[in-house]
Amino acid sequence: MSLPRISFSPRPRACLSAALLVLALTLAACSGRPGAGSLALSTAPAPGAQEHTILIATTRERDDRPGTYFNRERAERIDFARATVSIPPTHKPGQIEWPAKAPGNPETDFTVRSANYIDGKSAFRAALDRELAKRPKGKREVFVFIHGYNTRFPEALFRMAQLTADSRLPHVPVLFTWASGGDVTDYIYDNNSATIARDALEETLRTIAASKAEKINILAHSMGNWALMETARQIRISGKPLPERKIGLFAMAAPDLDVDVFKAQLRRTGKPDRPFILLVSKDDRALKASSLIAGGKQRVGAYDNEKELAELGVTVVDLTQIESLDAAHHGKFAQLAQLAPEFRKMLAGQGRRESGGGSEFGVDSVGDVVGSTAKAAVTLPLKILTAPITIFSGAQ
Template sequence: MPKVTRSSVHSSTPGRFRPGFVVLCVALLFLAGCGGRPGPGALAIATSNAPGTTEHRILIATTREKDATPDTYFNGERSPTLNYASAVVSVPPNHVTGQIEWPETLPGDPEKSYTTRAFTYLDGAAGFRAALKEEMAKRTPDHREVILFIHGYNTRFPEALYRFAQITHDADAPRIPVLFTWASRGTVTDYVYDNNSATAARDGLERTLREILDSGVSRVHIIAHSMGNWVLTETIRQVKLSNNPIPEDRIGAVILAAPDLDIDVFKSQLRRIGQRKTPFIVLVSRDDKALKASSLIAGGKQRVGRYEDEQELANLGVIVIDLTELEGTDAIDHGKFTQVAAVAPRLRVALQEAGLNTKPGDLNTHADTIGTAVGNTAKIAITLPVRILTAPVQVLSGGQ
């Protein structure tokens, strides 16, 4: 295992920008501008016939402000109340796992790119619960569960929607997809604004979780990415401290992908949250350039998603999956979690080799099985080699 190395940044002039921080910000700005990003009107409805496509209905709860611009729906400003919506997104037959095939022109060609097929605002929490009931009625009782996705920093609404459509499609799981999207402005330079928006979204996420469970859904599984993990872990902490805690068996797998969390804050949160029967799954990558920049902004403190001692993380009672050697799909190696659906079979093998009796099913099922197998002493770290489909998977469990 690699030794723990903590970034230490010294400056003789307090308050002055550090050279490393400036270089990284310039690099991130360059990378963000390397490809076009969706702007207003990016969710224009495509109505042409599209044989071979797959459509996914995604329910939406958001702290974003509604936007009257045609085909835009929500922007990056904060709403004082939760808003709800429903979207249908089609995935083209030429889709590559882990990728989003963005349209070259709007509204897009459904046979070649992601397109929006329908979009409707829902009538408050009652409309949201009604939509959940509609989706439950389409499924067998054992599949009446929700998968909830919380995006990260620098994410525009169309990006959050299409990313979750990609995850939903690649996972090929029958659960009901719900997107919780908070008010990120979707620009690299608005890190502080986004961080404050994430903090302000905690109550909205708690309300969303309660609305989902009040609808009759049996359980909710959660995936959070980057700064979305701040919203998630803080919300779990405040629910734990409330007079109305959510029963633990109603929350299934909780996957923290590339968490943009200070390691000391995360340890403090875990102490308050306590040990879960189903441990958190933490996806880390030591080459994550976005989290390197975040660490410098935060005074050199390591971020959980780039922490160099995964065994220490595992000793906290979480399951750590190290994706460092997995080739990223973006230039800053911050989006490797999008490929988890594709590597789930290798994870199953690794867990079986570790003596954890996993059974067929998706990653959520594996998390439940892991929790049953290791109880309150989960100490497992999985490292995925670069040739993931052929190379052996190394499993480190309990310090072995």
């Protein structure tokens, strides 16, 4: 008996190859990226430099090579670490001043002052509580950052340090770093790694919620939003939500998510009743390439209908007109870190979406709610859109 001959269209492979080529050309400026040994410790004095201690939760495999700590491989279980990063006095907001050679010059470069592994969840929570105790009551908040696609461990660590330094907020920074391959050709590997990381991210968030943290603020970038939304979905399904009083800001920057998938996830998690921000940019070249890989479906971070997204119950911040510091126009969120205090004031004015009392505000009226804060942001220029919301006097 002869079997029928099956032929496969070369189109999907051609589309994938074309998309990866676009990504490679777009990210060509990322040549000379950090590799093994790039996190060697610096002990040189640097008057005027700022130091930030960052706690780390990761699904990456440990790497015994000096100055490396973690690599691209997936670990079987969650791991933890701590690192102190020095920011040079010459630092410019939104940028990472990479050393030409490790360990770098702390007067002009980002450098690592100390780093060590933390063995186990209990030790991680104890380290977190110690950092929180250094802050006064009322300011014991945690800032969790989840990086995106094509990100190596040193890049994730220094980006966390840059966001912490530029935001000028007293939060304890916690980096959640999943096993990205750190190469433009690793898109499928990265997507699978982000999916694998869901349980570890849930475990991390539950550990933080069980700590002395008063609020948990979360920022995810690019493909990190896939891990974040899937984790939020599985927490909702579990029937064991995180303590509502501890949930603070929830922000998604340049989400590499299919719009239809995002809508389905929100149907399961429900409309947010906490500040929920989407940072989008229609000129995001990396997400255009991602759309090619995904069969032409638009990604949330480059979606051209902000009002439709706003109707889902989120606040949309359109960064299209912001001049990007990177060739892919995919990292604009990092340039906004210095505006974090202003955004917090804006969202405090937004209040919670509840029925009864208060005043109704429609699309494009956030400026009316928060006054000069939003108007100052708009002059950057920024366009802020939001769904109709109810504002309560003095609501947080």
